Amino acid sequence: MPTSRFEPSSIKNKVKREExxxxxxxxxxxEKLQRRLAQAKAEADDPLAKxxxxxxxxxxxxxxxxxxxxxxxxxxxxxxxxxxxxxxQEDPSSSGAHAEPEQQPQDESAADIAxxxxxxxxxxxxxxxxxxxxxxTTSPKATRTTYDFCDELxxxxxxxxxxxxxxxxxxxxxxxxxxxxxxDYTHLMVVNEDMKKPNAITMVHLPDxxxxxxxxxxxxxxxxxxxxxRATAHYPELVLNGFVTRLGHTVxxxxxxxxxxMPEFQGRQVVTLHNQRDFLFFRRHRYAFRxxxxxxxxxxxxxxxxxxxxxxxGLPAVKNLxxxxxxxxxDADENEQEQQALKDVEMGEAGARQGxxxxxxxxxxxxxxxxSKKVLPPTEDEYLWMWKPELExxxxxxxx
Numbered sequence: 001m002p003t004s005r006f007e008p009s010s011i012k013n014k015v016k017r018e019e020x021x022x023x024x025x026x027x028x029x030x031e032k033l034q035r036r037l038a039q040a041k042a043e044a045d046d047p048l049a050k051x052x053x054x055x056x057x058x059x060x061x062x063x064x065x066x067x068x069x070x071x072x073x074x075x076x077x078x079x080x081x082x083x084x085x086x087x088x089q090e091d092p093s094s095s096g097a098h099a100e101p102e103q104q105p106q107d108e109s110a111a112d113i114a115x116x117x118x119x120x121x122x123x124x125x126x127x128x129x130x131x132x133x134x135x136x137t138t139s140p141k142a143t144r145t146t147y148d149f150c151d152e153l154x155x156x157x158x159x160x161x162x163x164x165x166x167x168x169x170x171x172x173x174x175x176x177x178x179x180x181x182x183x184d185y186t187h188l189m190v191v192n193e194d195m196k197k198p199n200a201i202t203m204v205h206l207p208d209x210x211x212x213x214x215x216x217x218x219x220x221x222x223x224x225x226x227x228x229x230r231a232t233a234h235y236p237e238l239v240l241n242g243f244v245t246r247l248g249h250t251v252x253x254x255x256x257x258x259x260x261x262m263p264e265f266q267g268r269q270v271v272t273l274h275n276q277r278d279f280l281f282f283r284r285h286r287y288a289f290r291x292x293x294x295x296x297x298x299x300x301x302x303x304x305x306x307x308x309x310x311x312x313x314g315l316p317a318v319k320n321l322x323x324x325x326x327x328x329x330x331d332a333d334e335n336e337q338e339q340q341a342l343k344d345v346e347m348g349e350a351g352a353r354q355g356x357x358x359x360x361x362x363x364x365x366x367x368x369x370x371x372s373k374k375v376l377p378p379t380e381d382e383y384l385w386m387w388k389p390e391l392e393x394x395x396x397x398x399x400x
Contacts, residue, residue, distance in 0.1 A: 062277060066396045071246040112246060117208050118253045121261070128262040131159030131235065132186040137176065138165050139192045146193045152221055152302040153189065156271065156284060157258055158235050160189075173202060174318035174377030181207035181315075181375035187258055191216075201306065202316070205254060207375045209314035210384060212254060214280070214306040222301030229286045229298040234267020235260045236284065242275030247385055248400035251280075251308060269300065278400050280306040308400065310386040317381040 008024065011017040043050040058064070113119070120126070134157045138146050142165070154160040165171060177188050185206055192200040198219060203212045222228050238259050243252035255273055268288065274281045284300045391397070 062396055066398050067394060069245055069399075072244050073246060073249060113249070113253075116250065116253065117205055117210060118257050121257045122253075126261075128260060131157070131260045132258060133184060134160040134187040134189060134258060135176075135180045135185045136160050136162045136189045136191070139190065140165060140167055140171070142191075142193050143196045145196060146191055146198050148221060149198050149219060149302070150191055153191070155231055156236075156302070158233070158260060159186075172316070172318050172377075173204070174316040177204045177206060177211075177315045178375045178377050200309075203254065204315060205257065206315075209312065210250075210254070211312040211314070211316050212251065213309045213312075215309055216304060216306060218303070218305040220301065220303045225299055225301045225303070227298070229300045231284070231300050232267050232269065234264040234269055235262065236267065236269040236271045237263040237265070239270060239272045240275075241272070243400055245400055247311070248275065250311070251400060275400050278307060278398050280308075280400075282306065308385075308387065311384045313382040313384050315375070315377045317379055318377045319379060 008017050008020040011020060043053070113122075121132075136150050136153050136157075138150060147164075150162050154162050165176075173188075173190055176190075180188050188202075188204040188206060190202040190204075191198050192202065194200075198216050200216050201214045203214070205211075222231075236259065238256060240252045240255065243249055252273075259271070268286050270285055270287060272281075272283045272285070274283070282302075282304050284302070285297045286300055288296045288298065290296050385399075387399075391399070
C-alpha cells in the first residue's frame, strides 16, 4: 500500500531529492518558530499560563529522579512537582503515615552535629579572626606540576603553609599528621601524584580526625583560565551546594573548617563547592556590582573536581608503630597457664595493698607529673564509609 506522505527518498534524481529535502526542513523550522512565537505572545499576556506549562513540563534528569535515601536530612527530593512525585503526596491520607519517619533523620543529624569532631569550630571556641592552620604537602618524589597545584591551594586557604615532603622511610601520612597535630596545625592536605599529574587529595582533620580521601580530576590552574582575576589576601566567603545526606553534611562541615568562620566581605571573593551526582566542583570567583540590580562574576581559579572515595575515623594508620618484637612462645598445658595467671593476679593485688598502706602511713600523695599529650597515629584503620562499585545499584544512586 503506497504511503500518503511524500518521501524525498523516492526521487531518483539526487539534485532534486536534496532540494526537496531542504525545503521540507526549512518549512518544518518555520512552522516550529511560528508556534513558539505565538506561544510566547500568549504567555506574555497571561503569566500564569507560562508557570503552568513549566510546572507540567519538568524534564526527567538523574538529579530529580534520584533514589530516596533514608539518610537525606532535607525534605524528600521527590517532593517537588514533576515526574518523580511520590504516590504518597498524591494521596493526602497517607501523609500522616510518612510524617514520623521523615523527622527521625533530622533528630539523628542533630546528635551527629553536636558530637562530631567539628563541633568545637562551630561552637565559637576559636577566634573567628584567626584562620585555621593548614599544612599542605605532596606524595614522595613529586614533580613540578604537583608543586604548582599546591601553590594554588596555599593561595585558596588563608592559613595554609606548604612544606616539601622528604624522601625515605619514616614520613608516612600518619606520622606527618601526628607531627602536625603536635605543632597546632588543624588540617593536613596531602596531594598524591600519579603519572606526573595530581590525581588525589587526602584531607585530615587534626588532631582527632576524620580522614577523607578524594579523587582529583579536571584540574585547571589560574594561569590557564582566560581573563582570570588576581586573588587578594582577604578571607573568602564559602558557598556549599547540594550536600543533603548525613555523609554529605559531614563532608560539607569538613570543608567549612578549612576556612575562617568570619569572611572579609570587602575582598568580594567567594569559594563555591557544588555537589552534583557526588562530584564536588570547586570554583573561586570575585563578584563586582555593576549596578543596584546586576552583579558580574570573574573567575580567579583554580578549578578542579573531587569525588569522595572513603572516610576514615581518626588519623591515617601506621602499621607496627613502635610495636616491640614478638616474644618466643612455647607450648604449655592449660593448667600451667591458669596457675601462672592466678599468681600474676595475686601478686598484683598484694602490690596494690602494699602501696596503699605506705601512702597512708606517710600521709602524702605521690605527685603526678603533668606532661603534654602527644598525638600518635593509630595502628589500624577504621573506615566510616568507603565507596564500592556494588553500592551504585543504579545510575540514580548518590551518597552525598
